[in-house]
Amino acid sequence: MQKEQWLTRIRQTGIVPVLRAPSKQAGMQLAEAITAGGIDILEVTMTVPGAIEIIAQLRKEHPELLVGAGTVLDPETAHACIEEGAQFVVSPALNIATIEACLKAGVLIFPGALTPTEIVTAWQAGGDVIKVFPASAMGGASYLKSIKAPFPEIQLIPTGGVSLTTAKDFLAAGAIALGVGADLCDVNALSQGRSEKITELARAYRQIVAEARSAAS
Numbered sequence: 001m002q003k004e005q006w007l008t009r010i011r012q013t014g015i016v017p018v019l020r021a022p023s024k025q026a027g028m029q030l031a032e033a034i035t036a037g038g039i040d041i042l043e044v045t046m047t048v049p050g051a052i053e054i055i056a057q058l059r060k061e062h063p064e065l066l067v068g069a070g071t072v073l074d075p076e077t078a079h080a081c082i083e084e085g086a087q088f089v090v091s092p093a094l095n096i097a098t099i100e101a102c103l104k105a106g107v108l109i110f111p112g113a114l115t116p117t118e119i120v121t122a123w124q125a126g127g128d129v130i131k132v133f134p135a136s137a138m139g140g141a142s143y144l145k146s147i148k149a150p151f152p153e154i155q156l157i158p159t160g161g162v163s164l165t166t167a168k169d170f171l172a173a174g175a176i177a178l179g180v181g182a183d184l185c186d187v188n189a190l191s192q193g194r195s196e197k198i199t200e201l202a203r204a205y206r207q208i209v210a211e212a213r214s215a216a217s
Contacts, residue, residue, distance in 0.1 A: 006087055006108055007128060009066050010041060010177050014209030016090075017202075018043050018070055018159060018181040021190075024050030030185050031058060033195040035065065037202020043090055043179070045070035046077060052084050059085030068108070075101035082107055090179075092133050094118055099125045110157060114138060119147060119154060129155040131179060136161020141169035148174035164204055171212040180205060 010016065017034050019042055021027040027048045034042065042065060044054050051069070058067045068088035069081035075097045078089050088108035091098055095111065102109035103126045111122040112131045122130050132144060135158035139146075144158050158170050159179030170178055184205060189197040 003106065003108055003128065006066055010088075010108075010129070013039060013041050013066075013206075014171070014177045014213070015039050015184075015202075015205045016041050016043050016068075016157060016159075016177050016179045017184050018045060018090075018179050019048065019185050020045050020181065021048050021185070021187055024048070024054055026187060026190055027051070027054045028057065029190055029195060030187070030198065033190070033198035034184065034202045035062065037199040038206045039202045040064065041066045041068070043068045043070040043088075046073075046081075047071055052080055055081055055086050056084035068110075072098060074098060078102055079105070088128075090131055092131070094122050094125075096125050099127055112159075116147060116151075119156075120151065123151075123154045129157050129176060132156050132158045133179070134160030135170070136166075140166060141173040144170060144175060145173035164201070164208065167205060167208045168212055171209065172216075178205075178209075 021030050044051050069086040070090040072078050072089050072091050078098050078101045082105045089102050090110040092112040094113050099109050108128045110129045110131045111127040112133045113119040113122040119130050155176045157177050157179050158175050162178045162180045163183040184201050186198050
């Protein structure tokens with residue numbers, strides 16, 4: 001039941017910020033700026049220094065957030081993140097052992113896949129949602145729409161190339177949510193002391209999701 005509630009949150013919010021930063025401090029600042037814009041989901045990638053510590057801190061200080069671990073390549077890393085409170089695990093590639101570890105732990109798992117064969121394999125192995133990555137390299141929203149046609153039952157989150165310009169098309173193509181990296185997690189704006197720009201971007205993404213959901217209903 002808890003996993004279903006988390007998945008419902010992800011569908012409702014529609015945006016999964018892929019948080020990458022050069023330091024733990026910058027990571028926390030990005031998180032604060034994004035959540036100030038109304039996004040209540042964060043994916044902390046393992047490429048961020050102190051990533052697991054950030055997950056633990058966010059879960060402790062902001063229990064209202066849904067916090068996940070990204071760029072998880074193996075079950076050992078998945079376990080470490082889950083122990084610190086990660087509620088979902090995301091990988092850029094397909095690793096069956098990682099899927100199995102997350103299923104056993106009772107957290108959401110979003111394995112990465114790109115081709116139709118990989119996507120079906122990831123889904124059949126137990127992936128809750130399949131991360132289509134890198135989505136833009138395969139044609140963006142048009143590719144996602146092509147995948148959804150024969151596999152309407154598979155839930156997809158495109159990542160890679162998602163921007164304010166492409167977000168609407170990805171949602172229209174059938175994405176349940178969007179994995180948004182550098183276009184939202186703007187470390188340059190952060191380093192320039194312009195965290196309000198990140199907050200404004202978060203609000204803009206939320207508005208796009210709201211309009212897409214309204215148009216679809």
